[in-house]
Amino acid sequence: MNLKRIFFGVSIVLVVVACKTNPFTGKKIMNAYSNDQLFPMAFQQYDQFLTENKVIKNTKEADMIVRVGERIAIAAERWLNANGYEGYLKDYKWEYNLVDDETVNAWCMPGGKIVFYTGILPVAKNETAIAAIMGHEVAHALADHGGQRMTAGTLQQVGGAAVAVATSGQTQEKQALWMQAYGMGSQVGGMLPFSRSHETEADKIGLVLMAIAGYNPDEASKLWERMKAKSGGQAPPEILSTHPSNDSRISNLKELAPTAKEEAKKFGISSFRPLGMKLN
Numbered sequence: 001m002n003l004k005r006i007f008f009g010v011s012i013v014l015v016v017v018a019c020k021t022n023p024f025t026g027k028k029i030m031n032a033y034s035n036d037q038l039f040p041m042a043f044q045q046y047d048q049f050l051t052e053n054k055v056i057k058n059t060k061e062a063d064m065i066v067r068v069g070e071r072i073a074i075a076a077e078r079w080l081n082a083n084g085y086e087g088y089l090k091d092y093k094w095e096y097n098l099v100d101d102e103t104v105n106a107w108c109m110p111g112g113k114i115v116f117y118t119g120i121l122p123v124a125k126n127e128t129a130i131a132a133i134m135g136h137e138v139a140h141a142l143a144d145h146g147g148q149r150m151t152a153g154t155l156q157q158v159g160g161a162a163v164a165v166a167t168s169g170q171t172q173e174k175q176a177l178w179m180q181a182y183g184m185g186s187q188v189g190g191m192l193p194f195s196r197s198h199e200t201e202a203d204k205i206g207l208v209l210m211a212i213a214g215y216n217p218d219e220a221s222k223l224w225e226r227m228k229a230k231s232g233g234q235a236p237p238e239i240l241s242t243h244p245s246n247d248s249r250i251s252n253l254k255e256l257a258p259t260a261k262e263e264a265k266k267f268g269i270s271s272f273r274p275l276g277m278k279l280n
Contacts, residue, residue: 010098024205024262035091039051039111043093047114054100056118062098064127065116066279068213072134073112076142076210078267079183092141096134098258104230108137112145123230127276129223131215135206200252207256209262218273221253 011057021028056062073094080088102119114137115128124130207217228246264270 006064019196021142023083023088023201024139024143024203024208025078039091039093041204042109042111042113044093046109046115046147047190050097050099056098056100059098060277061118061194061279064130065098066096068127068130068134069094069114069138071207071213071215072131072138073208075135075267076138079208079212079263082132089140104227106133108115108141110141112141113136114138121279122223124223125226125279126219127279128210128215128273129226129275130279131210131213132206132220132223134215135208135213135215137206138209139202139205140198141200143205154254199249202257203249203253207253207260211260211272212267212269213271214273215258216275217253217260219275220257221250224250224253 073089075090077089080086087111094112094114096114096116098116098118101117103124104119106114106116106120108114114134116133118135121130124133193265203220210220211217224246228250231246232275
Protein backbone atom coordinates (compact mmCIF):
# COMPACT_ATOMS: atom_id res chain seq x y z
CA MET A 1 0.00 0.00 0.00
CA ASN A 2 1.22 3.49 -0.84
CA LEU A 3 0.50 6.15 1.77
CA LYS A 4 1.18 8.83 -0.83
CA ARG A 5 -1.89 7.65 -2.76
CA ILE A 6 -3.97 7.94 0.40
CA PHE A 7 -2.75 11.48 1.00
CA PHE A 8 -3.37 12.32 -2.66
CA GLY A 9 -6.91 10.99 -2.46
CA VAL A 10 -7.60 13.02 0.65
CA SER A 11 -6.12 16.09 -1.06
CA ILE A 12 -8.60 15.66 -3.93
CA VAL A 13 -11.41 15.72 -1.38
CA LEU A 14 -9.94 18.91 0.07
CA VAL A 15 -10.21 20.58 -3.31
CA VAL A 16 -13.83 19.51 -3.62
CA VAL A 17 -14.83 20.93 -0.22
CA ALA A 18 -12.85 24.16 -0.65
CA CYS A 19 -16.06 25.98 -1.44
CA LYS A 20 -15.65 29.15 0.63
CA THR A 21 -13.35 32.13 0.30
CA ASN A 22 -11.31 33.70 3.07
CA PRO A 23 -12.14 37.42 2.74
CA PHE A 24 -8.79 38.42 4.20
CA THR A 25 -6.64 36.39 1.79
CA GLY A 26 -8.96 35.93 -1.18
CA LYS A 27 -8.07 32.24 -1.22
CA LYS A 28 -10.39 29.24 -1.20
CA ILE A 29 -10.61 27.55 2.17
CA MET A 30 -11.23 23.98 3.22
CA ASN A 31 -14.61 24.24 4.91
CA ALA A 32 -17.50 21.89 4.28
CA TYR A 33 -19.77 23.53 6.88
CA SER A 34 -22.13 26.43 6.31
CA ASN A 35 -22.94 29.02 8.96
CA ASP A 36 -26.42 27.51 9.19
CA GLN A 37 -24.86 24.18 10.19
CA LEU A 38 -22.06 25.38 12.42
CA PHE A 39 -23.32 28.43 14.27
CA PRO A 40 -26.36 26.90 16.04
CA MET A 41 -24.14 24.10 17.40
CA ALA A 42 -21.56 26.63 18.58
CA PHE A 43 -24.17 28.86 20.21
CA GLN A 44 -25.68 25.92 22.08
CA GLN A 45 -22.29 24.74 23.33
CA TYR A 46 -21.40 28.27 24.39
CA ASP A 47 -24.61 28.73 26.37
CA GLN A 48 -24.02 25.39 28.08
CA PHE A 49 -20.45 26.39 28.96
CA LEU A 50 -21.69 29.61 30.56
CA THR A 51 -24.17 27.72 32.75
CA GLU A 52 -21.38 25.43 33.97
CA ASN A 53 -18.85 28.15 34.79
CA LYS A 54 -18.70 31.31 36.90
CA VAL A 55 -19.31 34.26 34.60
CA ILE A 56 -18.20 37.63 35.98
CA LYS A 57 -20.52 40.55 35.30
CA ASN A 58 -20.58 44.27 36.09
CA THR A 59 -16.95 44.67 37.10
CA LYS A 60 -14.46 47.04 35.48
CA GLU A 61 -12.64 44.06 33.97
CA ALA A 62 -15.80 42.42 32.63
CA ASP A 63 -17.03 45.73 31.18
CA MET A 64 -13.64 46.24 29.53
CA ILE A 65 -13.83 42.84 27.81
CA VAL A 66 -17.20 43.82 26.33
CA ARG A 67 -15.99 47.30 25.35
CA VAL A 68 -12.90 45.98 23.59
CA GLY A 69 -14.88 43.22 21.90
CA GLU A 70 -17.43 45.66 20.53
CA ARG A 71 -14.68 47.90 19.17
CA ILE A 72 -12.96 44.97 17.45
CA ALA A 73 -16.28 43.77 15.98
CA ILE A 74 -16.95 47.26 14.59
CA ALA A 75 -13.44 47.31 13.12
CA ALA A 76 -14.09 43.95 11.47
CA GLU A 77 -17.33 45.19 9.94
CA ARG A 78 -15.63 48.35 8.68
CA TRP A 79 -12.86 46.35 7.02
CA LEU A 80 -15.25 43.82 5.49
CA ASN A 81 -17.60 46.49 4.15
CA ALA A 82 -14.71 48.47 2.68
CA ASN A 83 -13.41 45.37 0.91
CA GLY A 84 -16.63 44.24 -0.72
CA TYR A 85 -17.95 41.85 1.93
CA GLU A 86 -21.09 43.68 3.04
CA GLY A 87 -23.38 41.37 4.99
CA TYR A 88 -20.59 38.92 5.82
CA LEU A 89 -21.37 39.22 9.54
CA LYS A 90 -25.16 38.90 9.31
CA ASP A 91 -25.21 35.49 11.01
CA TYR A 92 -22.72 36.42 13.73
CA LYS A 93 -24.02 36.93 17.26
CA TRP A 94 -21.21 38.63 19.14
CA GLU A 95 -20.99 37.95 22.86
CA TYR A 96 -18.10 38.60 25.23
CA ASN A 97 -17.82 37.07 28.69
CA LEU A 98 -15.20 37.03 31.42
CA VAL A 99 -15.05 33.70 33.26
CA ASP A 100 -13.46 33.10 36.66
CA ASP A 101 -10.72 30.61 35.85
CA GLU A 102 -6.94 30.75 36.42
CA THR A 103 -6.22 29.28 32.97
CA VAL A 104 -4.18 31.70 30.87
CA ASN A 105 -6.42 31.58 27.83
CA ALA A 106 -9.21 33.11 25.76
CA TRP A 107 -11.22 31.65 22.89
CA CYS A 108 -13.87 32.40 20.31
CA MET A 109 -16.39 29.94 18.94
CA PRO A 110 -17.77 30.08 15.39
CA GLY A 111 -20.29 32.87 15.08
CA GLY A 112 -18.58 35.23 17.53
CA LYS A 113 -19.03 33.75 21.00
CA ILE A 114 -16.00 34.80 23.05
CA VAL A 115 -14.65 33.89 26.50
CA PHE A 116 -11.74 35.41 28.39
CA TYR A 117 -10.47 33.64 31.49
CA THR A 118 -9.43 35.79 34.43
CA GLY A 119 -6.07 34.01 34.41
CA ILE A 120 -5.02 35.86 31.26
CA LEU A 121 -5.62 39.34 32.69
CA PRO A 122 -2.40 39.61 34.76
CA VAL A 123 -0.35 38.58 31.72
CA ALA A 124 -2.15 41.04 29.46
CA LYS A 125 -1.55 43.86 31.95
CA ASN A 126 -3.46 46.50 29.96
CA GLU A 127 -6.45 47.09 27.69
CA THR A 128 -4.38 47.29 24.51
CA ALA A 129 -3.05 43.78 25.10
CA ILE A 130 -6.63 42.62 25.64
CA ALA A 131 -7.38 44.11 22.21
CA ALA A 132 -4.52 42.07 20.74
CA ILE A 133 -5.98 38.89 22.22
CA MET A 134 -9.51 39.86 21.20
CA GLY A 135 -8.43 40.63 17.64
CA HIS A 136 -6.74 37.25 17.38
CA GLU A 137 -9.78 35.37 18.69
CA VAL A 138 -12.24 37.31 16.52
CA ALA A 139 -10.02 36.59 13.53
CA HIS A 140 -10.42 32.84 14.11
CA ALA A 141 -14.18 33.27 13.82
CA LEU A 142 -14.04 35.56 10.79
CA ALA A 143 -11.72 33.23 8.86
CA ASP A 144 -13.89 30.14 9.56
CA HIS A 145 -11.05 28.37 11.32
CA GLY A 146 -13.46 26.32 13.42
CA GLY A 147 -15.21 24.91 10.37
CA GLN A 148 -11.90 24.28 8.67
CA ARG A 149 -10.59 22.31 11.65
CA MET A 150 -13.75 20.23 11.76
CA THR A 151 -13.47 19.53 8.04
CA ALA A 152 -9.80 18.59 8.37
CA GLY A 153 -10.60 16.26 11.26
CA THR A 154 -13.28 14.54 9.21
CA LEU A 155 -10.92 14.12 6.28
CA GLN A 156 -8.25 12.73 8.56
CA GLN A 157 -10.74 10.11 9.70
CA VAL A 158 -11.65 9.35 6.07
CA GLY A 159 -7.97 8.85 5.30
CA GLY A 160 -7.63 6.54 8.28
CA ALA A 161 -10.57 4.47 7.10
CA ALA A 162 -8.99 4.26 3.64
CA VAL A 163 -5.74 2.99 5.14
CA ALA A 164 -7.67 0.40 7.15
CA VAL A 165 -9.46 -0.85 4.04
CA ALA A 166 -6.30 -0.88 1.95
CA THR A 167 -4.44 -2.93 4.57
CA SER A 168 -7.29 -5.25 5.53
CA GLY A 169 -5.60 -8.23 3.87
CA GLN A 170 -2.42 -7.91 5.90
CA THR A 171 -1.65 -9.24 9.35
CA GLN A 172 -2.91 -7.30 12.35
CA GLU A 173 0.64 -6.29 13.21
CA LYS A 174 1.33 -4.87 9.74
CA GLN A 175 -2.01 -3.16 9.58
CA ALA A 176 -1.35 -1.58 12.97
CA LEU A 177 2.00 -0.27 11.70
CA TRP A 178 0.34 1.25 8.64
CA MET A 179 -2.32 2.87 10.79
CA GLN A 180 0.32 4.22 13.16
CA ALA A 181 2.34 5.59 10.24
CA TYR A 182 -0.74 7.27 8.78
CA GLY A 183 -1.73 8.70 12.17
CA MET A 184 1.69 10.20 12.80
CA GLY A 185 2.12 11.40 9.22
CA SER A 186 -1.28 13.04 8.98
CA GLN A 187 -0.85 14.68 12.38
CA VAL A 188 2.72 15.98 12.11
CA GLY A 189 2.62 16.55 8.35
CA GLY A 190 -0.96 17.76 8.06
CA MET A 191 -3.06 18.67 11.08
CA LEU A 192 -0.40 20.40 13.18
CA PRO A 193 0.96 22.61 10.35
CA PHE A 194 -2.65 23.37 9.42
CA SER A 195 -3.35 24.53 12.98
CA ARG A 196 -0.15 26.59 13.15
CA SER A 197 -1.05 28.31 9.89
CA HIS A 198 -4.41 29.28 11.41
CA GLU A 199 -2.70 30.79 14.43
CA THR A 200 -0.35 32.83 12.25
CA GLU A 201 -3.24 33.95 10.06
CA ALA A 202 -5.28 34.97 13.11
CA ASP A 203 -2.32 36.97 14.41
CA LYS A 204 -2.07 38.82 11.11
CA ILE A 205 -5.79 39.56 10.84
CA GLY A 206 -6.00 40.39 14.54
CA LEU A 207 -3.30 43.05 14.27
CA VAL A 208 -5.24 44.78 11.50
CA LEU A 209 -8.47 44.67 13.49
CA MET A 210 -6.94 46.05 16.67
CA ALA A 211 -5.24 48.82 14.71
CA ILE A 212 -8.48 49.85 12.98
CA ALA A 213 -10.12 49.80 16.43
CA GLY A 214 -7.53 52.33 17.56
CA TYR A 215 -5.20 50.05 19.53
CA ASN A 216 -1.45 50.05 18.90
CA PRO A 217 -0.45 46.73 17.27
CA ASP A 218 3.09 47.09 18.66
CA GLU A 219 1.70 45.89 21.98
CA ALA A 220 0.94 42.41 20.57
CA SER A 221 4.59 41.31 20.45
CA LYS A 222 5.13 42.68 23.96
CA LEU A 223 2.16 40.62 25.13
CA TRP A 224 3.74 37.47 23.74
CA GLU A 225 7.03 38.32 25.37
CA ARG A 226 5.12 38.26 28.65
CA MET A 227 3.40 35.02 27.62
CA LYS A 228 6.81 33.49 26.99
CA ALA A 229 8.06 34.65 30.38
CA LYS A 230 4.92 33.26 32.04
CA SER A 231 5.54 29.83 30.51
CA GLY A 232 9.15 29.86 31.67
CA GLY A 233 10.22 29.10 28.12
CA GLN A 234 8.79 25.60 28.42
CA ALA A 235 7.08 24.48 25.21
CA PRO A 236 7.10 21.47 22.89
CA PRO A 237 9.08 21.72 19.64
CA GLU A 238 7.15 23.83 17.14
CA ILE A 239 6.80 20.90 14.73
CA LEU A 240 4.86 18.99 17.40
CA SER A 241 2.69 21.92 18.48
CA THR A 242 -0.64 23.34 17.38
CA HIS A 243 0.82 26.84 17.78
CA PRO A 244 3.93 28.58 16.47
CA SER A 245 6.73 28.86 19.01
CA ASN A 246 6.75 31.95 21.20
CA ASP A 247 9.87 33.23 19.46
CA SER A 248 8.34 32.73 16.00
CA ARG A 249 5.18 34.46 17.10
CA ILE A 250 6.98 37.44 18.62
CA SER A 251 9.10 37.85 15.50
CA ASN A 252 6.08 37.63 13.18
CA LEU A 253 4.07 40.13 15.22
CA LYS A 254 6.90 42.65 15.17
CA GLU A 255 7.23 42.22 11.42
CA LEU A 256 3.49 42.52 10.75
CA ALA A 257 2.73 45.50 13.01
CA PRO A 258 3.83 48.19 10.49
CA THR A 259 1.57 46.68 7.82
CA ALA A 260 -1.37 46.75 10.27
CA LYS A 261 -0.68 50.43 10.96
CA GLU A 262 -0.69 51.19 7.24
CA GLU A 263 -3.99 49.37 6.85
CA ALA A 264 -5.47 51.37 9.73
CA LYS A 265 -4.50 54.62 8.01
CA LYS A 266 -6.95 53.73 5.23
CA PHE A 267 -9.67 54.09 7.86
CA GLY A 268 -8.41 57.39 9.21
CA ILE A 269 -6.50 55.90 12.15
CA SER A 270 -3.10 57.58 12.40
CA SER A 271 -2.66 57.55 16.19
CA PHE A 272 -3.61 55.06 18.86
CA ARG A 273 -5.30 54.98 22.22
CA PRO A 274 -3.15 54.92 25.37
CA LEU A 275 -2.49 51.44 26.78
CA GLY A 276 -5.70 51.85 28.72
CA MET A 277 -6.98 50.17 31.83
CA LYS A 278 -4.23 48.48 33.83
CA LEU A 279 -4.77 44.88 34.90
CA ASN A 280 -3.08 43.40 37.95
